Amino acid sequence: MKRNLITGFVILCFSIAGRSQSILTDKSSFAVTDAVIYVDNSEPELVKTSATALQEDIERVTGEKIPIVTAIDQVRKNVIAIGTIQQSSFLKRLVSQKKISTDAIQGKWEASLTQIIHKPTQGIADALIVAGSDRRGAAYGVFELSKQFGVSPWYWWADVPVQQRKEIYIKSDVSLTDAPKVKYRGLFINDEAPALSGWTKEKFGGFNHKFYEKFFELILRLKGNYIWPAMWGNAFYADDSLNIKAADKYGVVIGTSHHEPLMRAHDEWRRVGGGQWNYETNQEKLKQFWRDGIKRATNEKIVSIGMRGDGDAPMSRETATALLERIVADQRKIIRDVTGKPAAETPQLWALYKEVQDYYDKGMRVPDDVTLLLSDDNWGNLRKLPRLDEKPRKGGYGIYYHFDYVGGPRNYKWLNTNPLPRIWEQMHLAWEYKVRDIWIVNVGDIKPMEFPISFFLDYAWNPEEIDADALATYTENWAADQFGKQHARDIAFLLAKYGKYNSRRKPELLDANTYSLPTGEWKAVVDAYRALLKKAEEINDGLPTAYKDAYFQLVLHPIKACANLNAMYYYVALNKQAYSNKRKETNLYADKVKELYTNDSLITRQYHQLNNGKWNHLMSQTHIGYTYWQQPNQQKMPAVQYISSDSTVAGNAGPVQTTRQGISIEADQYSKAVNTTNINWKVLPDHGRTGSAMTPFPVTASEQKPGGNSPHLQYDVVTDNQGEFTINAYFSPTLNLFRDENGLQYAISVDDEQPQIISLNKEDKTSDKGIWNKWVAENIIIKSSTHKIIQSGKHTVKFWMVSPGVVLQKLVLDFGGLEHSYLGPEATLKKNAKQ
Numbered sequence: 001m002k003r004n005l006i007t008g009f010v011i012l013c014f015s016i017a018g019r020s021q022s023i024l025t026d027k028s029s030f031a032v033t034d035a036v037i038y039v040d041n042s043e044p045e046l047v048k049t050s051a052t053a054l055q056e057d058i059e060r061v062t063g064e065k066i067p068i069v070t071a072i073d074q075v076r077k078n079v080i081a082i083g084t085i086q087q088s089s090f091l092k093r094l095v096s097q098k099k100i101s102t103d104a105i106q107g108k109w110e111a112s113l114t115q116i117i118h119k120p121t122q123g124i125a126d127a128l129i130v131a132g133s134d135r136r137g138a139a140y141g142v143f144e145l146s147k148q149f150g151v152s153p154w155y156w157w158a159d160v161p162v163q164q165r166k167e168i169y170i171k172s173d174v175s176l177t178d179a180p181k182v183k184y185r186g187l188f189i190n191d192e193a194p195a196l197s198g199w200t201k202e203k204f205g206g207f208n209h210k211f212y213e214k215f216f217e218l219i220l221r222l223k224g225n226y227i228w229p230a231m232w233g234n235a236f237y238a239d240d241s242l243n244i245k246a247a248d249k250y251g252v253v254i255g256t257s258h259h260e261p262l263m264r265a266h267d268e269w270r271r272v273g274g275g276q277w278n279y280e281t282n283q284e285k286l287k288q289f290w291r292d293g294i295k296r297a298t299n300e301k302i303v304s305i306g307m308r309g310d311g312d313a314p315m316s317r318e319t320a321t322a323l324l325e326r327i328v329a330d331q332r333k334i335i336r337d338v339t340g341k342p343a344a345e346t347p348q349l350w351a352l353y354k355e356v357q358d359y360y361d362k363g364m365r366v367p368d369d370v371t372l373l374l375s376d377d378n379w380g381n382l383r384k385l386p387r388l389d390e391k392p393r394k395g396g397y398g399i400y401y402h403f404d405y406v407g408g409p410r411n412y413k414w415l416n417t418n419p420l421p422r423i424w425e426q427m428h429l430a431w432e433y434k435v436r437d438i439w440i441v442n443v444g445d446i447k448p449m450e451f452p453i454s455f456f457l458d459y460a461w462n463p464e465e466i467d468a469d470a471l472a473t474y475t476e477n478w479a480a481d482q483f484g485k486q487h488a489r490d491i492a493f494l495l496a497k498y499g500k501y502n503s504r505r506k507p508e509l510l511d512a513n514t515y516s517l518p519t520g521e522w523k524a525v526v527d528a529y530r531a532l533l534k535k536a537e538e539i540n541d542g543l544p545t546a547y548k549d550a551y552f553q554l555v556l557h558p559i560k561a562c563a564n565l566n567a568m569y570y571y572v573a574l575n576k577q578a579y580s581n582k583r584k585e586t587n588l589y590a591d592k593v594k595e596l597y598t599n600d601s602l603i604t605r606q607y608h609q610l611n612n613g614k615w616n617h618l619m620s621q622t623h624i625g626y627t628y629w630q631q632p633n634q635q636k637m638p639a640v641q642y643i644s645s646d647s648t649v650a651g652n653a654g655p656v657q658t659t660r661q662g663i664s665i666e667a668d669q670y671s672k673a674v675n676t677t678n679i680n681w682k683v684l685p686d687h688g689r690t691g692s693a694m695t696p697f698p699v700t701a702s703e704q705k706p707g708g709n710s711p712h713l714q715y716d717v718v719t720d721n722q723g724e725f726t727i728n729a730y731f732s733p734t735l736n737l738f739r740d741e742n743g744l745q746y747a748i749s750v751d752d753e754q755p756q757i758i759s760l761n762k763e764d765k766t767s768d769k770g771i772w773n774k775w776v777a778e779n780i781i782i783k784s785s786t787h788k789i790i791q792s793g794k795h796t797v798k799f800w801m802v803s804p805g806v807v808l809q810k811l812v813l814d815f816g817g818l819e820h821s822y823l824g825p826e827a828t829l830k831k832n833a834k835q
């Protein structure tokens with residue numbers, strides 16, 4: 001029977017929490033080790049690179065090395081045919097014979113079709129087709145196979161063991177297509193000294209092609225397609241002429257960072273530039289410098305345009321928009337002259353980073369084909385979004401985001417401090433406001449950002465498939481992919497909680513005064529870390545040895561290091577208090593600080609010794625002893641005091657629990673949510689410093705006038721107090737996203753009061769000084785309002801939506817004398833009122 005294989009039911013790849021539908025089966029069907037890999041000789045190098053990677057991955061899993069052939073008539077039985085729809089003659093033949101339809105991926109960016117075809121030709125029993133709409137589409141299709149076969153994208157970069165099996169069977173009715181939603185999805189290696197630089201030097205001899213090949217392979221496995229290379233004293237194109245070849249081999253798009261125009265690393269100006277970095281005084285040399293950059297970068301790229309001051313500094317205050325517009329015009333002329341094509345045919349971006357955004361806000365514009373790369377505030381809070389009614393731009397919009405930063409109020413570059421719920425919430429805003437052309441994140445030293453990197457790129461792949469409610473499942477799946485299913489749920493708990501705890505305050509900003517000693521807050525924070533560590537160690541004890549290195553890097557180390565660091569500062573606080581009260585415990589506490597300080601370097605050493613020193617240097621970032629925003633060259637133990645035993649007084653020096661706690665309500669402990677037809681309150685699970693958070697959905701909803709049945713949350717409270725009191729509302733530190741005079745607003749009232757409208761962030765300044773420093777250092781914005789009740793008893797607090805994008809974490813009612821604490825009092829009701 002002649003079977004028409006165009007079945008018309010090509011399934012669009014559906015995924016749960018970012019994980020694609022499984023193509024594997026236990027039943028005997030298409031057996032991978034029975035197949036050969038076929039890739040046409042005419043295919044782009046990337047397609048061949050991925051075919052080789054698949055061959056190696058299959059060997060990693062099964063121990064069998066299957067052959068790669070370049071002519072289809074060399075196939076004897078089964079084949080895994082990898083190719084692009086433009087190049088693969090085999091694919092073209094199947095299409096013309098109507099044995100496969102590639103319509104679903106035709107003309108798409110980076111799309112892939114994976115399908116089994118039975119008896120595609122006389123001599124072939126079964127073919128597993130991995131077809132790409134272009135070279136990266138084919139590669140992503142291949143790396144999806146690798147992942148499903150049991151090779152984690154992190155198998156090399158985090159020593160995740162390959163799940164071995166004798167045979168890999170593919171379901172015989174497999175037919176799926178997939179394609180990314182965000183066009184360019186990238187990572188920026190930055191702030192790379194001392195950790196990553198020390199490591200690359202020791203392992204590869206620097207940031208050369210040997211290093212980049214490893215990095216590019218990781219990017220592809222994670223389905224990213226774009227990077228900004230390391231630039232601290234490094235220059236991608238100049239340092240190793242094979243770097244550009246490696247980029248092509250792996251099909252990775254190269255950019256230079258936001259302040260490095262026309263494909264030239266900043267360090268190159270220092271090396272060969274000649275003179276001042278000033279367009280008014282040194283125009284000719286700058287133009288030549290840039291022209292050489294474009295000539296050299298013959299690979300696939302996105303060119304940064306515009307100009308900032310030397311290095312990462314602003315241009316002079318007087319910089320005229322007209323001058324900047326002239327610079328952009330001249331740069332585009334260079335692009336046009338060198339490429340011989342209209343400038344609009346070379347992808348470009350203009351980064352609205354720091355002061356550059358002000359130029360834009362004051363009216364500076366670039367041609368429509370240039371992507372406007374919006375930016376966060378370096379602390380993971382978006383600064384600006386296009387309005388929904390803005391005219392669409394041909395070049396569209398992008399986001400430059402940070403997981404790591406060097407700058408004020410303090411560097412944060414040691415550990416991962418980026419919980420998924422906040423990344424999700426901010427990037428979801430970006431997606432919903434049509435920022436869809438470039439997502440790039442500053443990942444510092446790459447390690448230890450493995451988990452948020454995976455998420456950032458998975459989310460960019462398809463933001464519509466990972467909802468806030470799916471983050472716990474996403475985390476559990478990720479844990480299962482690295483460590484197997486058995487402990488996945490517990491490991492997911494650890495990953496989520498350590499991210500949350502570390503985000504409360506960056507480790508570099510912690511000191512003895514961060515948390516409150518008298519309220520018992522310090523002890524509670526330290527106890528929570530200890531509990532996490534206990535659980536993390538128990539799991540470690542139960543894990544097979546093969547998983548321990550990976551587990552240490554991805555889970556145990558950040559918990560151990562931060563539990564230790566927090567305990568150290570806690571004992572500094574205890575030591576201070578005991579010393580001022582002349583308590584005999586003073587010396588004990590001082591000794592404990594010393595012990596924990598030493599322990600910090602032992603934990604670092606343990607990391608550096610993993611897997612025979614494979615990751616040496618990667619934890620060498622100093623993190624204790626900061627005195628201002630910039631890192632200390634060497635760690636320094638916090639000062640402690642000793643006391644002689646004859647000057648002590650007897651008594652108990654322990655912290656005292658206060659009862660002056662007011663009423664504290666986590667945002668999701670509402671009694672009633674008043675929704676409208678178009679607007680619903682949404683719980684953002686585990687978002688924020690203590691509990692979950694609430695925000696109105698969709699995030700694109702228009703402003704609301706509060707009152708009556710407009711969207712609001714009601715919180716019933718019972719109090720013995722009456723008279724005036726304050727409500728402190730705790731928000732995620734969202735910035736003035738639409739640059740409105742009033743910023744983002746909410747409204748609040750008690751019982752039948754007229755709602756008071758309050759701005760969250762109109763004083764938003766993203767300079768290194770002022771209120772913004774406090775918001776980001778504390779990772780919260782707290783706003784207060786005053787209210788009056790004339791009777792004690794039951795009352796209702798109403799929190800009203802005014803602007804979209806506002807994320808409420810907590811409400812604290814203060815009837816006077818509320819003891820200050822960093823996180824605010826613990827929730828009065830221990831359980832969610834809705835449960």
Ligand code: REL
Nearest residue numbers: 190191257311312405406442
């Ligand atoms: O985080 C940033 O975006 C900037 O601080 C860096 O891009 C900057 O270029 C810095 O590493 C050095 O110049």
